[in-house]
Amino acid sequence: MQTHLLFGALLLAAISSVFPHVCAAGPKPEASKSNIQDTHVNISGGLSGSEVRTGNSVLFWVTIENESESSLDKLTVQLDVAKDEFTVTCLSAAAVADQSICGPSKELLLKKQAITVRGELRSLKTTELRNINAIVSFDSSLPGRTASVSSVREVSLGQLVGRSGQLQFFLTYKELVLPLVVLIVGWYLNRRQEAVQTQRAQVAETWNSMLPISHKMTLRYYMPMSKALLRVSEDVTKFTIAPGSSPLPATQEGLSVYFHTMQFWWRFKRTVDEKAAIYFKNRTGEKLVLAAFGEFRRTYKGEGPERFDVERRNKAITRAFTSELEFPEFWAAFNSFPHTELAAAFDSGWQDFASWYSDDGKRTRSLALLEVFRLVLEFEANRPYQKWYNSQESLEITKAQKVVLMSLAKTRGERREFNHYLKAAVKGRPD
Numbered sequence: 369m370q371t372h373l374l375f376g377a378l379l380l381a382a383i384s385s386v387f388p389h390v391c392a393a394g395p396k397p398e399a400s401k402s403n404i405q406d407t408h409v410n411i412s413g414g415l416s417g418s419e420v421r422t423g424n425s426v427l428f429w430v431t432i433e434n435e436s437e438s439s440l441d442k443l444t445v446q447l448d449v450a451k452d453e454f455t456v457t458c459l460s461a462a463a464v465a466d467q468s469i470c471g472p473s474k475e476l477l478l479k480k481q482a483i484t485v486r487g488e489l490r491s492l493k494t495t496e497l498r499n500i501n502a503i504v505s506f507d508s509s510l511p512g513r514t515a516s517v518s519s520v521r522e523v524s525l526g527q528l529v530g531r532s533g534q535l536q537f538f539l540t541y542k543e544l545v546l547p548l549v550v551l552i553v554g555w556y557l558n559r560r561q562e563a564v565q566t567q568r569a570q571v572a573e574t575w576n577s578m579l580p581i582s583h584k585m586t587l588r589y590y591m592p593m594s595k596a597l598l599r600v601s602e603d604v605t606k607f608t609i610a611p612g613s614s615p616l617p618a619t620q621e622g623l624s625v626y627f628h629t630m631q632f633w634w635r636f637k638r639t640v641d642e643k644a645a646i647y648f649k650n651r652t653g654e655k656l657v658l659a660a661f662g663e664f665r666r667t668y669k670g671e672g673p674e675r676f677d678v679e680r681r682n683k684a685i686t687r688a689f690t691s692e693l694e695f696p697e698f699w700a701a702f703n704s705f706p707h708t709e710l711a712a713a714f715d716s717g718w719q720d721f722a723s724w725y726s727d728d729g730k731r732t733r734s735l736a737l738l739e740v741f742r743l744v745l746e747f748e749a750n751r752p753y754q755k756w757y758n759s760q761e762s763l764e765i766t767k768a769q770k771v772v773l774m775s776l777a778k779t780r781g782e783r784r785e786f787n788h789y790l791k792a793a794v795k796g797r798p799d
Contacts, residue, residue, distance in 0.1 A: 413525045431483070498527065
């Protein structure tokens, strides 16, 4: 009898300790809650892989084995993952409307029974390596009792990392790709280096051949033309025309402008006759000086039939010129009587010069053309000495002179070409 009373007291104590734990499963179960009965519930699980490409999925499974004396009800499996990194889809029949949660199951899991919950874990973006845990919740109840005990268990399914397709491909084939990439890059760099060295060698060889020729042309042809134009620009400031003065007086200043203009013309013609062209390092520079001289010549001769007489008289002047002739010799010959062939040729052409010089529009435009001719000529003549001076001299030119130079362009293409040339020359770039 005493034995039965002792057993009844122990049973009442056990029941009183169970009732405080009876509750319904919450919306977000905590994995720390458990009781004595669920220690006999074995839970295991895993993943079908430890790496997943962005946009692809791995499978997961969770197996619950009931080794307790209780029946398990409302069995639920939920993965503890961030929603912006992975999406979970339950593939078990126990899935509800929210497929990211497996359960709660509608059937009891009796003792000695087991169930496996399966699903997919889809990667949304690249992630770091992390542990994937499954949270399993269930209610356990002893046979013949209406009260149940809620339990929450957590089990690790393994580690998982999400990678992009490019990164996954690289990591998979890096042992093959890296040597191949290094080989291709090395081949490309070698080819490029060889091309650069070949180009430098060709440029060096070309300049070794052209520098003596360019130096000779600069001293014999280009600098003498520049010298004559400098004297013209110096003397025009002294040779002014008084209002109403006609004919133009043949003063010493006026004859100096006349002589040096004809001297420049003769030296330009000699260059073209002996060398067939003007040769610069830059083709655009050649086009500019030729265009400037061409417009100056048309302005000086005129556009009407009289231009043929002007050409005939200029030809007589150029025949009388020599490379040694300078203004003092010309001045003496021009003022001697009877006139020499030189003085007679210049005397016949004086009226052509006076007609051109007396026209303000023609004179102003022509002198501006000759000035930009000289600036480009000197700039290009100094280009071959860039390595000698270890620098490229810039083109010193005013805004007004830029306007004159750009006016030589006849097409949009030439305007772009001349504008590019000017920008590079003003900055001193060897373009």
